[in-house]
Amino acid sequence: MAEPTLTLNGRTVAFQPGQTILEVAQGAGVYIPTLCYMKDTLPTGSCRVCVVEVEGARTLLPACATQAAANQVIQTESPRVAAARRMVLELALASGNHNCLICEANGECELQALAYRYQVPTPAFAAPPDTPYYFEDNNSMIVRDFSKCIMCGRCVRGCTERQVNDAIAIGYRGSHNKIVAKADKTYIESDCVFCGECVQSCPVGALLDKNAIGQGRSWERTTVRTVCPYCGVGCQLEVHVKDDRILKVTGADAVPNEGRLCVKGRFGWHFVHHPDRLTTPLLRKNGELTPVSWDEALDYVAARLTEIKAKYGPGQIGGWCSARITNEENYLMQKFMRAVLGTNHVDHCARL
Amino acid sequence: MITCSCAATPPAQLTPAQWEKIDAIIAKYKDVPGNLMPVLQEVQEAIGYLPPEVQDRLAEGLNIPGSHIFGVMSFYSMYTWRPKGKYVIRFCESPPCHVLGAENLLQMAQEELGIGLNQTTPDGLFTLETSACLGVCEVAPAMQINEVVHGHLTRERFRQIIADYRAGMAPDYTTLTCTTYEISRYKQPPTDLVLLKNVGKIDPENIDDYLAAGGWQALKKAVTTMTPEQVVEEVKTSGIRGRGGAGFPAGLKWSFTRPLTVTPKYIICNADEGEPGTIKDRYIMEGDPQKILEGMAIAGYAVGASQGYIYVRGEYYLSKHRLAKAIEQARARGFLGKNLFGTDFSFDIEVRSGFGCYICGEETALIESIEGKRGYPRMKPPFPGVSGLWGKPTIVNNVETLASVPAIIEKGGAWYKSLGTPDTTGTKIYQIIGHVATPQIVEVPAGITLRELIDTYGGGMRPGSTFKFCQTGGASAGIVTAAALDTPLDFGSLAQVGGALGSGTMLVADQSVCVVDFVRAVAKFFAHESCGQCTPCREGTPLILRTVNRICRGQGTLEDLALLERLGAAMIDASFCPLGQTAPAPFLSAYKNFRQEFEDHITKKVCAAGVCRLG
Ligand SMILES: Cc1cc2nc3c(=O)[nH]c(=O)nc-3n(C[C@H](O)[C@H](O)[C@H](O)COP(=O)(O)O)c2cc1C
Ligand code: SF4
Ligand code: SF4
Ligand code: SF4
Ligand code: SF4
Ligand code: FES
Numbered sequence: 013m014a015e016p017t018l019t020l021n022g023r024t025v026a027f028q029p030g031q032t033i034l035e036v037a038q039g040a041g042v043y044i045p046t047l048c049y050m051k052d053t054l055p056t057g058s059c060r061v062c063v064v065e066v067e068g069a070r071t072l073l074p075a076c077a078t079q080a081a082a083n084q085v086i087q088t089e090s091p092r093v094a095a096a097r098r099m100v101l102e103l104a105l106a107s108g109n110h111n112c113l114i115c116e117a118n119g120e121c122e123l124q125a126l127a128y129r130y131q132v133p134t135p136a137f138a139a140p141p142d143t144p145y146y147f148e149d150n151n152s153m154i155v156r157d158f159s160k161c162i163m164c165g166r167c168v169r170g171c172t173e174r175q176v177n178d179a180i181a182i183g184y185r186g187s188h189n190k191i192v193a194k195a196d197k198t199y200i201e202s203d204c205v206f207c208g209e210c211v212q213s214c215p216v217g218a219l220l221d222k223n224a225i226g227q228g229r230s231w232e233r234t235t236v237r238t239v240c241p242y243c244g245v246g247c248q249l250e251v252h253v254k255d256d257r258i259l260k261v262t263g264a265d266a267v268p269n270e271g272r273l274c275v276k277g278r279f280g281w282h283f284v285h286h287p288d289r290l291t292t293p294l295l296r297k298n299g300e301l302t303p304v305s306w307d308e309a310l311d312y313v314a315a316r317l318t319e320i321k322a323k324y325g326p327g328q329i330g331g332w333c334s335a336r337i338t339n340e341e342n343y344l345m346q347k348f349m350r351a352v353l354g355t356n357h358v359d360h361c362a363r364l
Numbered sequence: 365m366i367t368c369s370c371a372a373t374p375p376a377q378l379t380p381a382q383w384e385k386i387d388a389i390i391a392k393y394k395d396v397p398g399n400l401m402p403v404l405q406e407v408q409e410a411i412g413y414l415p416p417e418v419q420d421r422l423a424e425g426l427n428i429p430g431s432h433i434f435g436v437m438s439f440y441s442m443y444t445w446r447p448k449g450k451y452v453i454r455f456c457e458s459p460p461c462h463v464l465g466a467e468n469l470l471q472m473a474q475e476e477l478g479i480g481l482n483q484t485t486p487d488g489l490f491t492l493e494t495s496a497c498l499g500v501c502e503v504a505p506a507m508q509i510n511e512v513v514h515g516h517l518t519r520e521r522f523r524q525i526i527a528d529y530r531a532g533m534a535p536d537y538t539t540l541t542c543t544t545y546e547i548s549r550y551k552q553p554p555t556d557l558v559l560l561k562n563v564g565k566i567d568p569e570n571i572d573d574y575l576a577a578g579g580w581q582a583l584k585k586a587v588t589t590m591t592p593e594q595v596v597e598e599v600k601t602s603g604i605r606g607r608g609g610a611g612f613p614a615g616l617k618w619s620f621t622r623p624l625t626v627t628p629k630y631i632i633c634n635a636d637e638g639e640p641g642t643i644k645d646r647y648i649m650e651g652d653p654q655k656i657l658e659g660m661a662i663a664g665y666a667v668g669a670s671q672g673y674i675y676v677r678g679e680y681y682l683s684k685h686r687l688a689k690a691i692e693q694a695r696a697r698g699f700l701g702k703n704l705f706g707t708d709f710s711f712d713i714e715v716r717s718g719f720g721c722y723i724c725g726e727e728t729a730l731i732e733s734i735e736g737k738r739g740y741p742r743m744k745p746p747f748p749g750v751s752g753l754w755g756k757p758t759i760v761n762n763v764e765t766l767a768s769v770p771a772i773i774e775k776g777g778a779w780y781k782s783l784g785t786p787d788t789t790g791t792k793i794y795q796i797i798g799h800v801a802t803p804q805i806v807e808v809p810a811g812i813t814l815r816e817l818i819d820t821y822g823g824g825m826r827p828g829s830t831f832k833f834c835q836t837g838g839a840s841a842g843i844v845t846a847a848a849l850d851t852p853l854d855f856g857s858l859a860q861v862g863g864a865l866g867s868g869t870m871l872v873a874d875q876s877v878c879v880v881d882f883v884r885a886v887a888k889f890f891a892h893e894s895c896g897q898c899t900p901c902r903e904g905t906p907l908i909l910r911t912v913n914r915i916c917r918g919q920g921t922l923e924d925l926a927l928l929e930r931l932g933a934a935m936i937d938a939s940f941c942p943l944g945q946t947a948p949a950p951f952l953s954a955y956k957n958f959r960q961e962f963e964d965h966i967t968k969k970v971c972a973a974g975v976c977r978l979g
């Protein structure tokens with residue numbers, strides 16, 4: 013059977029049944045803005061910035077949550093769409109205190125990008141800048157600044173659908189709506205496990221990685237793709253770096269983690285720049301740990317192992333390696349212990 | 365640093381006996397699907413409030429995340445996580461009470477009690493709150509104290525009521541015959557009653573009365589002499605359009621669900637009755653509850669459902685009480701339960717309660733609420749008839765719709781169709797409220813005119829009063845002027861003149877009403893009741909309110925009017941559900957009909973009705 017088609021801005025486009033209008037448009041290279049839409053989670057169709065005009069429909073329809081149907085005639089930027097979209101953006105901007113000057117999200121904020129694209133300034137009806145909003149800064153990892161929250165609900169879907177932590181939900185009603193942890197307490201008093209998925213899900217500057225605040229604008233940072241040094245899952249990381257210093261870590265959209273991380277991978281990187289971190293081998297000389305070269309250290313270890321093996325036998329030597337090295341390295345370690353030293357005494361700490 | 369702590373509460377000091385009660389409620393509902401709402405309601409009833417410690421216990425006992433529990437609780441107006449007074453006073457501030465002076469009375473109540481809004485008297489007796497429409501508009505201005513309604517409020521009456529409560533004379537709602545007036549007080553129509561036939565004539569708490577009046581015979585006829593398809597066909601023939609507001613043909617709706625092979629299917633009776641000015645379903649629930657059960661059972665037989673739910677708004681305590689009693693008696697007599705009339709048709713019904721939330725009258729939000737969630741409307745399609753409660757085919761019908769069904773089966777669809785107008789067949793319960801001499805409900809064949817409704821059943825305008833406008837169908841519908849007085853009150857005709865039949869309520873306003881101030885009261889309602897799911901309505905409804913408020917205070921500009929028009933257009937186009945899509949309608953139609961009045965507030969700083977304090 014021929015693929016069904018629809019008309020998108022006057023163009024005939026084929027689609028797969030089950031696709032949303034947004035997916036069809038993305039496939040056809042037609043831009044439709046989104047805010048609440050988040051890949052791999054159920055569309056809620058709630059922000060309404062993606063509305064499009066579908067011939068025969070009484071109202072505009074959200075592209076992210078409306079199924080494509082055969083022979084639909086869709087306009088993505090008609091005057092009617094533009095007017096509604098503009099008002100949605102104005103309302104979102106007016107709902108908080110969007111002063112981009114000192115906002116962490118500046119430069120990577122999805123709301124700012126849309127305001128720019130559609131040339132929508134903060135409207136005159138916005139609440140005055142001194143309007144109080146909920147602000148939470150009582151833990152070492154995440155800051156919640158709801159003067160920037162646009163109630164897209166992405167953090168909640170990140171927490172419940174992607175991480176299945178169920179630590180947060182949408183609370184209250186109407187314009188009082190607010191993202192809440194249990195009993196509307198702070199994250200640290202709640203079921204939150206500080207995986208930071210919500211921070212990564214937030215399209216604006218409402219949920220912040222505390223360590224990075226004020227440390228560098230998005231365009232001043234470079235990202236380094238690497239593997240999480242902690243457990244055997246091997247999550248893919250983006251390490252955000254400025255002047256050779258890590259500012260924050262986010263999950264890379266790749267297997268196995270597809271963007272997700274746990275508290276260690278995301279927030280547990282301070283050892284990298286810690287003054288106590290070992291940067292050279294240390295050898296105890298006259299009872300004092302003294303920095304030495306790798307050559308000196310390896311020569312010493314090789315000499316001592318040979319000596320101990322000769323004197324006491326290989327069964328008196330044990331090896332202990334780490335879950336934070338790769339499988340290949342662990343393989344080599346046991347090979348070395350068994351084949352070179354001739355002992356079965358090898359183990360590693362699978363727990364961190 | 366934490367800038368606000370909205371839920372900060374002192375640690376609860378519950379006694380072991382209270383914890384035992386809580387655990388017993390958890391145990392009772394542990395395996396009931398969608399148990400969160402009933403559990404929260406019963407625990408609040410038992411303990412008085414739902415502090416964080418209790419939320420934790422429920423989270424553990426019901427295996428529901430604590431975040432979800434708070435998210436649900438905080439969505440509904442009637443839950444509280446802070447202790448309140450023994451008596452919670454809910455003052456209605458919706459348009460029907462507003463036009464009868466509710467705002468001044470609220471001020472008066474604060475003076476009388478010596479407390480502000482949302483505060484509790486030092487003796488712990490009274491907490492004063494406001495509420496959206498309580499559904500008792502025939503006695504406006506009104507308040508509800510716990511389960512009991514007190515209407516026609518004046519300072520003297522309020523003082524007396526408070527004194528009575530202080531003296532320990534709080535009425536027991538289960539002993540009242542009805543919440544407001546007995547129907548016999550009202551002017552009766554010359555035509556035959558279908559829906560209200562038994563109301564006020566039979567004892568609603570005694571199934572024998574209903575049986576003596578021919579009750580449960582229609583179900584018997586349906587299940588023993590008709591196929592389900594024939595029942596659907598009969599309802600189709602009747603032409604009955606849903607009475608919940610949208611007017612969708614009930615038979616057609618059933619015919620979509622009937623052939624689906626998915627099981628189980630559900631029947632939901634929508635008894636949320638939250639549309640301001642709407643009071644009709646309450647009379648049926650309080651006066652003839654068995655009829656609703658019978659209608660639901662017939663619907664169940666027609667579409668192949670075996671379980672029904674009645675979702676009653678939280679404030680309707682007497683309705684819930686009567687329905688629960690009726691279900692118990694119907695079960696005991698074998699009209700509900702397994703193998704009815706010796707056939708293999710089984711059907712049972714459960715009452716579920718809302719808890720202060722207008723949007724839960726919207727059918728998909730209602731379904732979410734029964735499932736124990738926040739009342740967020742769902743995307744349609746799929747429609748509930750295909751995928752509703754727990755994803756199963758679900759028929760949602762209004763109380764009045766379902767209560768019409770037994771008569772349709774008994775006397776035939778053709779008979780029903782012969783009543784009313786071709787557009788809106790059958791009889792309809794109209795509600796005439798506001799500035800008429802005798803606000804009341806009346807059941808007549810659909811299609812009487814607004815003039816006849818006002819003059820004959822409303823007793824004319826109240827003394828010294830002239831008609832200014834009428835808000836038709838509820839808060840979300842348009843305003844019509846005297847030009848519409850001779851329009852038949854049916855779905856089609858009213859839509860043509862910029863009104864809507866909606867729930868059949870007609871709120872009449874006289875010359876004392878300032879249309880801008882009226883729009884402000886409507887805007888307040890929507891800002892209070894928006895669910896907040898989508899941006900246009902969540903942010904738009906309070907923006908309408910703020911802007912109209914400014915105009916009422918003499919600080920408006922002509923740009924404000926332009927903004928309201930632009931905002932209204934975007935809300936109509938881009939809101940998620942009909943609430944946001946219709947919330948701007950009252951302003952837009954008022955502005956269309958009374959443009960001068962709006963502009964006078966702005967340019968001349970004049971409120972012709974003398975209601976607004978400008979500048
Ligand atoms: C905001 C909103 C509130 C509603 N409130 C009610 C209500 O209180 N009672 C009701 O029966 N229908 C209400 N409805 C209509 C229902 O969604 C639904 O159409 C109706 O229950 C279907 O029953 P019917 O076809 O018998 O009218 C409401 C709709 C909306 C959009
Ligand atoms: S959240 Fe976005 S729009 Fe708001 S202030 Fe920050 S950068 Fe600007
Ligand atoms: S940090 Fe993780 S667990 Fe905590 S609220 Fe965010 S997503 Fe949920
Ligand atoms: S905190 Fe961020 S992700 Fe969560 S609702 Fe607000 S804007 Fe959306
Ligand atoms: S239109 Fe209003 S009530 Fe409807 S979903 Fe949007 S916010 Fe909720
Ligand atoms: S992206 Fe579609 S409604 Fe938000």
